[in-house]
Amino acid sequence: MLKLLMVGAGGIGGYYAARLLESGHRVILTARGDHLHALASHGLKVYYEGRELIHRPEALSHQQLAAGFHPDDFDVIIIALKSTATVLVTKELGTWLRQGRVPVLSLQNGVDNEPLLADVIGTERIIGGLAVRIGGHIARPGVVEAEGVAEIVMGEWPAVGKPGSARSLLLKKLAAVFDDSGIPTTLSDNIRYELWRKLVINNGVNPLSALTGLDTRSLTHHPELSRIVYGMMAETVEASRADDVNLTQKDLHEMFELISSFNAIKTSMLIDREKGRPLELDSIAGAVLKRCTSLGIDAPYTSTIATLLKQQAS
Template sequence: MSPLRYAILGTGALGGFYGARLQRAGCAVHFLLHRDYDHVRQHGLICESKDGDFTLPVVQAYRRAADLPPCDVTIVALKTTQNHLLPELLPPTGLVLTLQNGLGNEAAIARVTGPDRVLGGLAFLCSNKVGPGRIRHLDYGHLALGEFETTGITDRLRAIAADFERAGILVTLEENLAVARWRKLVWNIPYNGLSVILNAQTDELMRHPATRQLCEEIMREVVAAARATGVPLGEDAVATMLAYTDRMTPYRTSMKIDYDEGRPLEIEAIFGEPLRAAAAAGYAAPLLATLYRQLQFLEAHRPR
């Protein structure tokens, strides 16, 4: 059994999946919940997974962050639209690992905790929350983990990775977290954006020649934006992400689900922050800018 104790902030499609896998592997895991607290407290968590369904009939569930016990690692799995809550949610001690999408999340956490406690992670996961305490894992699950303040692979990264690997999660340790962040954006920007704008799943975007080409063009622009900011992202990221999506189970992206269900969209973290970073480096990213402005319009004008 791992000596590390984990807190999960955000027990949804992301935090619920990884937290449940850690608990099933024998880790001590404490879950912060909001709407689902009463249900999960009474019934536990259910994970319907392509790798095999399982149920955790008893979990350590909490309604208030102040009630969480001290933990070695706090995993932030909230939507970035909830980052304004971080000052009241983050603990005074322990490591903080954000698995959120987009740019700027580690910096936002570091402003609360100090940079030395912050780790970053990228989840390559197709997973949906389909009911209170019920997670449906459709595909993938790989994690990439890295240090925020320094480059290189540290013992604390290795210890956390070992727990995830015991839980059956493939983990890559990243020498440079910024490269991993931008690599994930190569996927997130085209597919999250176009899924909302064009009302399409990933397989539909890949099947039509025009949208497949558009996805590839957006990806190449994201790679160029990363390089303009000094991040040495390889051009092979485009081919890798296209192949990854070709193999993917037909998927309604997390942003499309948020849009369909009337929740705030992660526009700033996934689109606004990369666009501003590129502009600050003197690089114009017209496709990214177009997606950003279209999503702002749709967010402002959708029925509430």
């Protein structure tokens, strides 16, 4: 049995926590506000494709966590927060995290979360990761709805270290635990490549869906809007050169075919907009625009959609 800390119990963190709890692992959750109160009072309920997963894990605020636990009480700390909260969590938990040596796995959108975490606790403790083909959100406090295959891809960040290192051994153990818990998991020797490939999809559909109110299938099968999706994805491929990841036309084609094959999914950014929550625009479109600027190239699709979305949401 593993002891895991899930920082963030929203649609992604709540779903994965429920699957791990179902397999008998101890998972402690952190949350805020009404969601935290509901989790602490009534437990976690997850609706997933016809199933109902109900558990009573310990749910804490960051302050309660730091007061009651040492980081090394856990086998791994998983961060499943929106990328808009990464800086805040490093401020609230940075001092506490530095007290231990436990590895930290990021399951967040974007390519800038791992560098932010590494600045706080050191590169050698970071595990890069991404949740793939999963849609999830908090339906109401204490209740999460999720759908999709809900895979995880993870690997040593920024690159694979020495064979047999503590981090590599933990990754193999985690992959086995996740698979046994019904979470299909793949280990990657190049996690930065995988993070950028996901950013290609995220930048292609998230901002545009939040702007138009349309799901992924409506966007990718629309004769005009699909061209904008493809254009934003192509700009993300170009931006990857700034990080020496160097995605190719093949990656662009594969990612466009993949998102076009999905069922009609409401993107996380669209859900956030509907619920009046902060958008992950800076960590998705902003990450692309920042890198295109550094390369001296234009990104007209991403720039236009991001500008329109900011104007519409203001």
